[in-house]
Amino acid sequence: MPKETFINLDPQKQARFLEVALEEFANSDFQTASITRIVKELGIAKGSVYQYFEDKLDLWLHLKSHCEQVKRSYIVSVRREDYPDFWTYYEAVYANGLHFDLENPRCSQFLYRVGFKESSPQVQPYLNSWKDQGTAMLSRWIAAEQANGTIRTDLPLPILAHFMFTMGLSVASLMHDIYGVDFDRNLAEGKPLFGLENEALQAAVRDLIQLLKAALKPQAL
Template sequence: MPKETFYNLSEEKRNRFVQIALEEFAYRDFQAASITQIVKKLGIAKGSVYQYFDDKLDLWLYLKKYSEEIKISYITSLKREDYPNFWEYYRAMYLHGINFDLEHPLCSLLLYRIGFKESSEQVKPYLHTWKEEAKIFFRQWIEAEKKLGTFEEGIATDIIVHFLLTMSLSITELLQDRYHIDFEKNISEGKPLFGKNKEELIKAVNDLIFLMERALKIN
C-alpha cells in the first residue's frame, strides 16, 4: 500500500509518477524494471520513491491494482439482458473491452505481462490471481448460458472457458500478424494503436468470434 505522502501529492504529480512507473513496468520484467530509471525519467530523487512506497514490490502491487480497477470498470458496464443472444453480447463485450486497451495501453500491457510473461521470483505469489478470477467469472457465466441452450451439449464447461479465454486473448497476436502492428512500439512512440481506422480491429474480432461460434454453438 502506498504511504500517505503519495496520496498527498498533487494529482498532476501523482499522475505523472504513475505514468512513468507504468511505462517502466509495462515494458520490463519486475526484476528488470528499475526504480533508478524511473527516478531518472521523472527527474526526482530516489529517496522520494521510498517516501511514497515501502519498496519496489509495493509500487508494483499498486500499479497492478490501479490497472485492474480501470479494466474492471470497462468490463462491468455492459448488461446481458440488453442483448438477444450470447454471441451478440460476447462480441459487444469484446469490442468494449478493447477500448480499455486503446485508452489505457500501458495498463493493458502491464496486465498482459503479469498474466502471461512475468516470471520473477519476487512476484510469483501475485501472478495468477486475475486469471483465476476471470476463469471463475467465465465459468459461472457459461453455466448459466448452457441452460439457455447456447452451446452444443456434451462440451464440458472447463473447455469452453479455456477456449473462449484463449481465443479472446489471442487477438493482439492476430492483429500483429495480419497488419504488422507493433503495439509496444506504437505505445512507446505515443502513436495511436490503430492507424486510421478501427475497422481492421473489428474485422479481426468478427473473424475470431465466427470461429468460436462455429466451434461451440448447437448445429
C-alpha cells in the same frame, strides 16, 4: 499499499508518478524494470520512491490493482440483459475491452505482461488472480448460456472457459503476427496499442467470434 505520503501527494504529481512507473513496468518485467530509470525520468530523488511505497513489489502491486480496476470498469459497464443473445453481448464486451485498450494503452500493455509474459519469481504468487477472474467470469456466462441451450454441454466447463479466454486474449498476438501491428512503435508514437487499423481489428474479432460460435454451439450427434 502506498504509504500515506503518496496518498497525500499533489494529485498531479501522483498521476505523473503513476504514468512514468507504469511505462517502465509495461516495457519490462518485474525484475528488469528499474526504479533508477523511473526516478531519472521523473527528475526526482530515489529516496522519494521509498517515501511513497514500501519497496519495488509494493509499487508493482499498486500498479496492478490500479490497472485491473480501470479495466473492470470498462467490462462491467456492459450488461447482458441489454443484448438479445450471448454473441452480440460478447462482441459488445469485446468492443469495450478495445475501448479500454485505446484509452489506456499502457495499462493494457502492463496487464498483458502480467497475465502472459511475467515470470519473475518475486511476483509469482500474484500472477494468477487476473486469469482466474477472467475464466471465472466466463464460466458464469457459459453456464448461464448452457442453461439456455445455446452452448454445448458435452465438454467440461473449465475447458470451454479456458478456450474462450485464450482466444480472446490471443487477438493481440494475432494483430501482431498477421497484420504486422507493431505495439512498441504505436506506443512510442503515442498511438493506442493496436494502432489505428480499426477495420482490420474489427474484422479479426468478427472472424474470431465466428470460430468461437462454431466451436461452442451445441453439436449435432
